Amino acid sequence: MGSVPPVLIFFVGALIVAVTKGHVRRGVLLAIPVVGALNLLGLEIGETIEIEMLGYTLVPFKVDRLAMMFGYLFHLAAFLGNLFALHLEKEEGAGVQHTSAMLYAGSAIGAVYTGDLISLFVFWELLALTSVFLIWARKTERSFRVGFRYLVIHVLSGVLLLSGALMLAHETGSIAFGPIELGGSMAGWVILLAFGIKAAFPLVHNWITEAYPEGTPTGTVFLSAFTTKVAVFALVRTFAGADVLIYVGVTMTCFPIFYAVIENDLRRVLSYSMINQIGFMVTGVGLGTALALNGAVAHAFADVIFKGLLFMTMGSVLKMTGRINGSDLGGLYKTMPITATLCVIGAMAISAFPLFSAFITKSMVMTAALEEGHLWVWPFLLFASAGVLEHAGIKIPFFAFFGHDSGIRAKEPPKNMLAAMMIGAVLCVVIGSFPSLLYSLLPFEAEYHPYDVTHVVTQLQLLLFGALAVVWLMKRGLYPPEIPSLNIDAEWTYRWLAPRLIRSVGGAVARADSAVRSKVLGVVWGAVRGAQRGAGPQGILARTWPTGSMIMWVTILLAAYLLVFYF
């Protein structure tokens, strides 16, 4: 049909973006995702490109329904992200940010169209290398350090993926990017860990909560769209139905919501919220039925848009006020009413109010859990759903735009930012109100109807009474205030404990080393001093003796000889 692998369009686009400026560059930024999307229309399911290399078949390009769905999603995210970032000026690192965002989007698109693990590895590493500039472009000491840690963690994930792929090739002779058995094989677990790092599994999740709050106001919108969703895509491809993912996913839905309640940086609240949302997707992958997998990918689709919208509203707040801590903000609705309204729409979408997007996606995973008889899973997911309402549905808009008036009177953000947020908000409502639009893209065959009276009413009951609890806690003064602070998490082990362990172990080794050295030196110096006593300039062997004493000694010796001879 004359279509090319979509990644090429983005990489060529990045090249053009790098060498152009002004209106031309802005035109290219908007045109590339549109041209890319038109190119997608010409792709046919089953199209592949295969390359024989070193006895293995590399499949750098393969089209299936799952890839197509993520392909459309990433083109949409790239368009919204580019539109949101369109105003960037030279001083904000526009060239670097635009180019790296384009390469980053291209890498994500490239990853979902790969058919083997080595090709995936290439895009997997590119995702990290291209996106880190969206953090470094903040140009602060802190962003540099955070970006560096981000890079190390993601390169590690890539190295694990490559190792796992090679082990798999050794065990099975195949490097196909398809279902992998976890069983007794080490390779499967190594690959799962590689995917798990990018999907922010518990204990390896802190790269999100560190990096996303440090990205530029526009850069974090891109960051939130691609990396973790590529990981979810990879999990669906390889580990659908792996029981362990149910436990991992349920944990991910629940623990971050506690952190989100007490976090002050509102973009970090959204980062914890993101882990919570990915938890629903990972649970869906673990359940592994057609409905659950559809739920996982549908929720990924909805999440990119509503989480993108929320990150855009918080990016707007950061850009226009220079602040992002809940303790510094409040009352912004007075001068930013459009941004505030769009934030509330994003908040309702993520909270899964009827007619908003998450209502038609998250419930698929929850229903699948019940259908599969995992009765214990459902109460946790329901609790996590209520938790989402608390931190993303109420806390984010309340502390930024309403609540205590901070006295800040910032203007609305530039028109391009507002336009991107408006499109995102409209999509949240359209997807939620006309589910068949999204369902028609879903890769697996499963019947699901989100809108029935019971589902609508029970969901409203859960959300409204959850909100009532927040109102009650606030009115009673029981709700925790926003405090300028940070909360330690798993990153404490490598940011606090490990450096101190290394320092104290290193100190002990240094002390032992210096003790041994000084002992040995003492022995050596003792020997040197002894030798010096005998043979040194003052030593007995180096003295000059007068001739008289020599004659005296010869005389004494001769006399002694004579005495011995005669007697």
Next chain:
Amino acid sequence: MNEQTDQAEHGAPDEGQHVWDNPRNVKLLFNVFYALCAIVAVVGLIIPSGEGHAVHPWERILGFYPLYGFVGIVVLVAIAKQMRRVLMRPEDYYDG
């Protein structure tokens, strides 16, 4: 980062003019909210539970969803507050 906190342009003159500065509007909002809570609670009593979907046994408990939503949030916030005692550090904790 643009720091655009231009007090002069939007500041003092419009104090007290905004919709939520008026306590009557806030009160109205809360009353509408309480009314909505009451309506969904009552409607929940008269509709059948879990038509057409797989059902969790707990869903058959009268008033399950409102109770779970309310208690869930209270427990969540209560635990999170206690977590602060253990986890909270100064902002420059890692910089030192």
